[in-house]
Amino acid sequence: MKTLHLVFITLFFIFFGGCASTQVILLEGSKESSAVVVKTQAGEQVINVPRGQTKISSAKETPSAPKVLTQEDVQKQFGALIAKAPKPPVSFLLYFKSGGTVLTEESEKLFTLIEQSIKERTPCDVNIIGHADRAGSTHYNITLSLNRAKSVHTWFSKQSLDIRAITVESYGEEDPIIPTKDGVSEPKNRRVEILIR
Amino acid sequence: MKRWLGMSLFFSFLLSLSAFSNDEIAIVKHTEGTVTLKRNTTITPLKQRDQLLKNDIVITGEKSSVGVIFHDGSVLSLGEKSHLVIEEFTFKPLEKQFKFDLYMNKGTALFESGKIGTLAPEAFEFKIPEGTVGIRGTKFIVEVK
Structure with a gap:
């Protein structure tokens, strides 16, 4: 089986908590070296490690330096969403x-x-x-x-x-x-x- | 004369049919709870097997979720209390035309990029109120091209 024409490089979440703080988490995709770039007016943050997380508090602030979450953290917060995601093509x-x-x-x-x-x-x-x-x-x-x-x-x-x-x-x-x-x-x-x- | 008119009407009908199917950009894989589609001014419940179009707005209620696959193979899964707009979707690999913009102003989303993410990562933007989330190319892109 070859999947030459469909490659899934990036997988991420966006979450809005109660206190208007947004977070973006890069997940393990099927390919190495995937990355997301989170940008605001103030600056940008690159996340290029699996389970790397950045928080964004406002458009006028640079997203926080990436922090790597544990597998358990990700599962606890987003396990249901991950489980429900449709199977990729x-x-x-x-x-x-x-x-x-x-x-x-x-x-x-x-x-x-x-x-x-x-x-x-x-x-x-x-x-x-x-x-x-x-x-x-x-x-x-x-x-x-x-x-x-x-x-x-x-x-x-x-x-x-x-x-x-x-x-x-x-x-x-x-x-x-x-x-x-x-x-x-x-x-x-x-x-x-x-x-x- | 009448016959010609009929023929041309028939052809324009055919054309509009094909134009319609080309506008479809995604398929709804599953829904759970209350999932609503806002298209222009109409609001309807969104169901499994429905198709999505550019400018559609997908809204999920409490304890609700929806899973969608775009025509380039991108996977989108929305959790509860989410509000997402499909601002732009152009996927024409043969003409090398790509554009994909999503805007989520609240909620939780899981996104897994498909062909646009591989062929033209710069053409993708996931917008949020504070800014944007973009994807960076990988080593693999070179390999695919």
Whole structure:
């Protein structure tokens, strides 16, 4: 499973207490080196460590120097909110054999996981985006990538999955994972991206 | 002549349909308690599966919460007694057009950035009465591009 096109770098809270003091807390995201910048008229504060917290008392004051909260503090104050947050979207890449709409054997196996991811995210929307490599003309690749996306869509329509809306798109050879010269066959670019959100 | 008029009406209907769906910017994943949507001058209860539009205002009551996923994959979860305005949302990766502004004047929010946070962190701003919260790019951005 690859999540190349969806990356969650930042996670934070904002909280307004009774005495008009705002706080911002950076949470652990799935990627390292995420940061938030909290700005007022007076200045700014960067938080770049997990569970780092800054307090802001007014627009005319610089946010407080970051303080790192303990896991327990965060859970106690915001555990319910964290638990209720919707599951982030997930994306899958299905690869194809050259020149057609036949999936590679490895990609065939992903459908069980795709089905499960959809069930965990109901109600959800799904985007199916077809891509081609640069072997063949631009025009040919637009049709080919659309046909790839449509073949995946056919699979979806045969399942009894509770999906609110499915969008089928094709980017032709315009959005490669690995940029190549024209005419080059590149297995990583012959793909359909499925975005479940 | 009549037939042409009918056809053109039909097409403009189709166009307006597609324009409408393009305006949708987020899906409501869950609600709990009293969650209200203020759109222009109308106020309606917000339900699971509803779609949100630019300029929508989401309000939660006591012991209430709402979870939303934006079209770029950003996750927003509001706790009780919150008031949040979706001021701006443009997500057009192929045209490289991004803009995302939220304004919360009270309440609790959890926000997890999606594609806009990765592709154009400078285009995102979470506004609060005292100032703004922005996100900084990461090493990973380079990798994705």
